[in-house]
Amino acid sequence: MRNDIQNLGIILIDVGNTQLIQPDDVFCQAYIYMINFIRRNFWDVNRVIKIDLYDTVFQGDPFTQSLPKGAVHLLEEGLSFLSSEGNVNMDLLNALGYKVQDFNYHYVCAGYFGGDVEEILNFLSFSLTFYLFGRHWHDQALFNYLLMTGIYENNHIFIKKYDSLSLVRHLSGIKLRDNQFLGNVTSAYRNDRYAAIIHHYYLGKDFLYSIYRSCPPTSIKYPDYINIKMENLTFEEFERKAKNL
Incomplete structure (x- = not known):
């Protein structure tokens, strides 16, 4: 996974073990x-x-x-x-x-x-x-x-x-409508403004499945690459559902 992330031009900094x-x-x-x-x-x-x-x-x-x-x-x-x-x-x-x-x-x-x-x-x-x-x-x-x-x-x-x-x-307070997918989500109060950052994305059900369809996992399976905690599904169940929608 590290190589995949770095190939996107992202710099990872290893800060070592934290003492929490x-x-x-x-x-x-x-x-x-x-x-x-x-x-x-x-x-x-x-x-x-x-x-x-x-x-x-x-x-x-x-x-x-x-x-x-x-x-x-x-x-x-x-x-x-x-x-x-x-x-x-x-x-x-x-x-x-x-x-x-x-x-x-x-x-x-x-x-x-x-x-x-x-x-x-x-x-x-x-x-x-x-x-x-x-x-x-x-x-x-x-x-x-x-x-x-x-x-x-x-x-x-x-x-x-x-x-x-x-x-x-942010999706916690102002939820997405149905049929809002990755690529067409606007600002909370302005439909003419495109949002570059989507926070709490797991709260948008259709949006969540659109992430998988737009950005499927690579040949190596990363079952936690999408935050699916609100769906109450295993990654395999989520994957089957995403493919069938």
């Missing part, structure tokens, strides 16, 4: 590696996009669209604290010492953020100064805490919070 205190710590531990990489390559990098690869696919090149300088771009997930996912985030915010007052507030998602390289470096470095390993926290709750309390703004970490970006489509 709690499973949730992996989210913020990854930012330590990102910070080190950005610092070492600062003058060669113009913009940075962070995504969760395990539940994200690309419909196109995300760097063909502009990321205006001067702020880190955070995107709402399309859900409020009244949702089941929002309740999880609210519990973590409570653990951080913040009591949610506006339950209809649409929180930001940590599965994607982007911006100018200097803004991203400052954002990550500052955010990690508040993170305590071993507390069952995760990055999304931390980002929302620092945003909602005004700590980012008061420390000159400038954030642009979007309800929608044409660049990205």
